[in-house]
Amino acid sequence: MSDTRPKTPLLDRVDLPADLKGFTNAELRQLADELRAETISAVSETGGHLGAGLGVVELTVAIHAVFNAPKDKLIWDVGHQCYPHKILTGRRDRIRTLRAGGGLSGFTRRAESPYDPFGAAHSSTSISAGLGFAVARDFGCEGVGDVVAVIGDGAISAGMAYEAMNNAGHMDRRLIVILNDNEMSIAPPVGAMSSYLSRLYSGAPFQDFKAAAKGAVRLLPQPFQDGAKRARELVKAATVGGTLFEELGFSYVGPIDGHDMEQLLSILRTVKARADGPVLIHALTRKGKGYAPAEESSDRYHGVATFDVVTGAQKKSPSNAPTYTKVFANALIREAEEDKRIVAVTAAMPDGTGLDLFARRFPERCFDVGIAEQHAVTFCAGMAAGGLKPFCTIYSTFLQRGYDQVVHDVAIQSLPVRFAIDRAGLVGADGPTHAGAFDIAFLACLPNFVVMGAADEAELVHMVATAAALDDRPSAFRYPRGEGAGVEMPERGVPLEIGRGRIVQEGRGAAILSFGARLGECLKAAESLGARGIRPTVADARFAKPLDRDLILGLVAGHEALITIEEGSVGGFGSHVAQLLAEAGVFDRGLKFRSMVLPDSFIQQDSPARMYEVAAMNAAQIEARVLDLMGLAQVGARRA
Template structure:
């Protein structure tokens, strides 16, 4: 049934919204929430965060003169309502598709997106940069950074606030406190935010906030009344934010437009005040249509029926790599009480939530704080524990200094379980696991593995459990495995040794990681063309299986390395070894196939790998070219 949105239909851009009366905003918010839900039913995507900030989005665009006033959404999971109000409603149902809107804010997409985001805790730093640039230019626009309480657990947010407070720069930080980030909030800070209340006058703004707080729903008002003792242990009785140089306003009910709009208007007009922090309390997923109230589950959803609200699920007989990792680690932890699981606010995404069900005392979610997670794991390793830091490839980038100095340099046996290796589909370039082999395999003392299939992942978990000679990492892709036969338990691998999957004598495909199935498919195609092909799975990017590599080069005319990683990764190590040992002269032609030196846009994974030229057909073309069968390439292209 089509939804009715008569008032929203009159709004193409925020300027249209600002022509409305205050009393119309509640209807706009109601229609905007309905539109967001209906769009998500067709596209899926990050859902709960956007529903939680519908009223806040309306209020900010109503009060501030966007895009002249800069509105920055931290992470920007919550930006779907923002996109609907800023000229992109007609494309919202194609969000995260290859020819549709990006799932996060993107500068190239709209002038209403002043800063691209997808990793957390960057909004205050970016906003401060814009505010200082404004002052240097002599301009007078406003800068607003919206950040969630989960993102506030990352140190970068406090570095930015400390700098902003010291400069006394005029900007607004809106702290969207929904009591959770992707998973329930953790740590003393999130508990602090849940009951933080102001007790000092804040000029006229603070007085307004205190008066309006009396209009809170009873649950919020009761929570606020419990916080009289919040200042214990705080210097001079001031809040943490005040000590950083911010004027604190709140907490404010983030769903009450009668509260939000006048407070924002007063903050907008108080130009003599420096940085302000407005603390709004919201409900993530507010108004979601599902009977299940698990908030984490509704952070992101697949497509669903807009009438029954049944989520549409694909069918697969193969387990996901994430679930294989979780089951394997649980199995080992039952026999080894030194095994610890650590995640940085992604328990379900990494499978650590399953581990926690069995071993709650050995599971640690440290919040959105990857740097801390790595050094925390290093500290545990010094005491004889076996920490498994389960972190997405894209997020591990944020802790690189800690990986180098706190782990590798000290040769501490931290185990890095790197989920989302390679291209990850609709989340796009910001979440792709493109660089981890390049940035890890160059480190002394680091051992790096990559699973070619889900059974091999089990063996790599077993290998990591037994490996105490230093840090190690094993990477694996997003999604389902290949459907291979699974062993009862994993078996530790011989360090630095690969495997032969298919024997041939003319061409060798040397795979690392999740393109193994693609290589096998290409080899079958080449076999039909009369080209005998070996498929080898390296398993290890470091240390290399140099015996295997040397044998492939000596016994084949053409060797192609294939990896779902960037230039500078596995192939670079292979070519360096071959060149250093004189194995490139007179032997096989060696060609690398990697991800291109470019950021691949969002879309379905198979579309992304076609763009990257890492599908089976691309391998066949590379083989034909390598064998100088150019006419065969033309024939192949004509048929395909």
């Protein structure tokens, strides 16, 4: 290590979690401090998710000190908070490769380590998966011991988590769920209450946990009681006499101080020794704990660029063009200023989708429904049926979670819900779990849908206006992550004619038909081809559904070869074009046709440019495909 990195004498003795077994409680407390410093140091160099991991440092150390991974299965919900876990599980030497090409994933990943028993980058899956492991254990499968699922207070708001708890409570199998509640800061009063609970729990029969918790609250001074009651309010059921978790069949323990190592160790050891059914431990933590810039930031440094450890200042490169997300938000605000029926919905991603800007302008017309994509879609369907104009603003990869609702509640009823699909295409460091690869295919196959893809930020503005004006059926428009192309921006969007594309560059011989944001690469390929004496026509389809039949058949009539390009999987735009051409009998007349789509594989994290290189969708590869299709590949190779 360089001199600028933290001194970590205890952490230096840890290669795997088993090494923690010989540490005293005091040493484990020091180890947590060193682990926090190492996490901050590493993420300052790599960027990534910091705040969530800092909030679970003590919890991570305590779990690994008490349980026996990898036989005991530790499942982190979402995975944002798993960096300290990775450092303790044999990956410290690679922790500064986080989210880089060929490096460690920013989430848990089965292929990376036996200490990652279940991969996760979408939320609310841990209890379902944990119950599956518990059943496998009880069926005698070797290599599965205790199961510990750590889920955040945001993730547990999703319906899937409650479905899993309901099933787990009914099955009554031994399963340990830790609710990492970082919505409430842990003030000393709550810590005092938790310390008292810890002493009671460690000496009481397991079945007396609930009674001990209630008794402890009554024995505290009144201000302390108020703090404890507020913490417990999160889990109060509508029925009198118990918590929601208890009603679902879980033994509830807490709330406890998730940063107090003595309490954590005592509770976890007792639960491990005595639990005979499903248990939920409610731990209060603070996101960004132990790093002042994170604690003081509004987002607790949830996602950060590289930064200076001393000041916390992030080293973001200057922007040359506005991001697509901001362009969308501003365009939607302009439309909403003219139309009071426009409302916007996000599923726990106001900042990521740009709806935080919309909410500042129209707070009463913006709805964050939490991590509940299914509900978000049907909520929008209800608003559309009631006469409003909802924009359902969800990342492509998260919209997958609400697909049944898209079909059943929106498409079948032909309700005018507008889907604003951010993060279309490949997204870089977040890797395959966040890549928007499938929305073209899973939306364009639906009757009654209009599906658009923005070639640049100006086109996105027009597509927002198009969706706002379209009020008799559902529509969707997709746009990528990151900065726009730097094109001239319109003052305000103008609704496009539905199902009409545009010719961007006239040519002959070959035609390149782009859908979405690869248009810039298509034009670069055309420029390079021009240097070879080949000038292809370049067109922007704009719509994957309905297709511009006249444009496509016109291209076919005037060219010997046609290539379609899209940032999506097979089954999307190119497949619909091929179907149109087949039904029109074009292939009977010998058209040369190819469709460039994302490969039939999950592309691992890297820079977006390198990911598109792997996908064979950059300008040089588009150029090569044109040459090959026209039978000029060898000539091109000789000239090169």
